[in-house]
Amino acid sequence: MKDFIEGSEAIARVVALCKPGVISAYPITPQTHIVEFLAEMVAEGKLKSQFVNVESEHSAASAVLGAVATGQRVFTASSSQGLILMSEVLFNAAGMRMPVVLVCVNRALSAPINIWNDHQDSMALRDSGVIQLYGESNQEVADLILQAYRLAEDPHILLPVMVCLDGYILSHGYEVVDIPEEDKVLGFLPDFNPPERLDPADPKSFGPLAGPEYYMEIRHDLHQALKRALALIPEVATQFAHIFGRNSGGLVEPYQLEGAEMAIVAAGSVCGTIKETIDTLRAKGKKVGLLRIITYRPFPEEEIIQNLLKVPMVAVLDRSISLGATGPIYCDIRAVFQGQKPSPKISGFIAGLGGRDITPDTIMEIFERLPGSQVSDQFIGLKDGD
Amino acid sequence: MEKPITASPGSAQRNKTGTWRIENRPQFLQKNCIACRLCVLICPEGIVAGKEKNTFQTDYRYCKGCGLCAAVCPKKDIVMVPETSKENTES
Numbered sequence: 001m002k003d004f005i006e007g008s009e010a011i012a013r014v015v016a017l018c019k020p021g022v023i024s025a026y027p028i029t030p031q032t033h034i035v036e037f038l039a040e041m042v043a044e045g046k047l048k049s050q051f052v053n054v055e056s057e058h059s060a061a062s063a064v065l066g067a068v069a070t071g072q073r074v075f076t077a078s079s080s081q082g083l084i085l086m087s088e089v090l091f092n093a094a095g096m097r098m099p100v101v102l103v104c105v106n107r108a109l110s111a112p113i114n115i116w117n118d119h120q121d122s123m124a125l126r127d128s129g130v131i132q133l134y135g136e137s138n139q140e141v142a143d144l145i146l147q148a149y150r151l152a153e154d155p156h157i158l159l160p161v162m163v164c165l166d167g168y169i170l171s172h173g174y175e176v177v178d179i180p181e182e183d184k185v186l187g188f189l190p191d192f193n194p195p196e197r198l199d200p201a202d203p204k205s206f207g208p209l210a211g212p213e214y215y216m217e218i219r220h221d222l223h224q225a226l227k228r229a230l231a232l233i234p235e236v237a238t239q240f241a242h243i244f245g246r247n248s249g250g251l252v253e254p255y256q257l258e259g260a261e262m263a264i265v266a267a268g269s270v271c272g273t274i275k276e277t278i279d280t281l282r283a284k285g286k287k288v289g290l291l292r293i294i295t296y297r298p299f300p301e302e303e304i305i306q307n308l309l310k311v312p313m314v315a316v317l318d319r320s321i322s323l324g325a326t327g328p329i330y331c332d333i334r335a336v337f338q339g340q341k342p343s344p345k346i347s348g349f350i351a352g353l354g355g356r357d358i359t360p361d362t363i364m365e366i367f368e369r370l371p372g373s374q375v376s377d378q379f380i381g382l383k384d385g386d
Numbered sequence: 387m388e389k390p391i392t393a394s395p396g397s398a399q400r401n402k403t404g405t406w407r408i409e410n411r412p413q414f415l416q417k418n419c420i421a422c423r424l425c426v427l428i429c430p431e432g433i434v435a436g437k438e439k440n441t442f443q444t445d446y447r448y449c450k451g452c453g454l455c456a457a458v459c460p461k462k463d464i465v466m467v468p469e470t471s472k473e474n475t476e477s
Contacts, residue, residue: 069390096390096391097388097389097390097391098390155387155388156387156388157388158388158389158390194390195387195388195389195390196389196390196392203394203395204392204393204394204395205392205393205394205395206390206391206392207390207391208391208392208393208397210391218391221388225388
């Protein structure tokens with residue numbers, strides 16, 4: 001059913017369709033609306049779920065980790081400092097192979113305190129073992145929630161999945177979103193049936209100690225599960241398209257890469273702006289394109305190589321920075337092409353930190369700068385020159 | 387099919403941590419004991435047991451030789467002896 005609604009409401013409605021037994025969250029801007037909508041549904045009896053109010057994000061993540069261990073489907077959401085406070089628990093959730101599904105409404109990290117959008121918060125969880133998916137539109141984010149549960153709870157994966165969306169731009173933006181029908185959801189998402197449950201009648205410890213003689217094997221298993229997800233993610237996206245009739249999710253999305261001389265790599269809502277700029281430039285005969293990263297962890301190396309191998313110049317647009325180094329996506333893309341022949345000339349650009357707008361002019365500037373000397377951490381849009 | 391790593395209860399009993407003991411072990415002399423139970427209370431492994439005076443003993447299968455029982459005994463009735471000593475290693 002199509003509705004003109006806020007991004008946060010679209011997410012809440014799709015989460016409700018997945019019927020999580022336990023929801024726990026702590027309010028933080030710009031994530032708050034999502035769990036407000038869910039709390040309202042629970043309070044009005046429209047959603048049969050236990051909503052656990054907690055005193056911090058660390059507790060919210062702990063509550064859903066405990067609940068998922070008992071065999072309940074769970075949901076939580078956060079942003080920025082809240083996500084960072086959750087991080088201690090989320091590394092555990094991945095290591096314990098607990099299929100927590102959470103939403104990160106991307107927001108800058110302090111200091112200085114800033115409530116606006118960039119990707120620094122989710123990027124800080126890059127190495128946690130949590131699967132990271134980035135949506136471009138509210139429709140895609142809503143669809144990714146459904147796919148996230150499928151992926152997380154797959155018996156061959158069993159990992160937390162974090163769906164990321166840009167704060168305000170998507171979370172507070174109103175768009176027409178097609179909310180899936182309940183019977184179709186039932187056909188797509190089977191009941192959660194974990195192989196082990198925390199149960200007083202059959203006591204066991206989850207997340208026990210592993211010494212030097214076992215730790216590496218367990219981490220290797222976790223890494224292999226993420227690698228397996230690379231095969232499952234496109235499969236789940238295909239099944240989704242088959243049932244719901246639209247393409248959402250997957251590993252990457254190529255846009256106008258056929259014969260492109262220059263391409264941008266980016267993730268999230270900025271790709272809408274990039275696509276529009278590409279259309280403008282293509283109309284003028286410029287051969288430009290985009291490779292949109294949907295799945296950032298696990299990192300889709302093969303698809304990136306296949307799509308960019310023949311593009312002579314590639315600009316990676318990061319909305320975050322590994323301070324003292326480069327943008328995280330840039331770092332990964334450079335590494336992927338190390339030793340590859342042919343390999344594009346790859347430059348790294350940092351833009352849109354702390355909610356600084358990325359406009360078509362910003363994108364134009366990147367395309368204009370790209371043929372120049374190779375750069376790795378070029379800030380775009382700084383006020384006092386560069 | 388993947389499974390999370392879990393541990394069943396009772397692993398503390400299965401793992402005989404007494405092999406961690408390297409230098410000294412406590413010897414319960416059972417001569418001047420007043421059954422104050424301080425050795426029972428202080429033992430981090432919970433393996434010192436006894437009821438009457440001069441009946442207290444540790445379980446060497448789990449004793450790591452930390453020496454807290456000997457240090458806390460008000461009657462100096464527990465002494466640390468070298469592992470190489472042959473006395474009193476039964477149990």
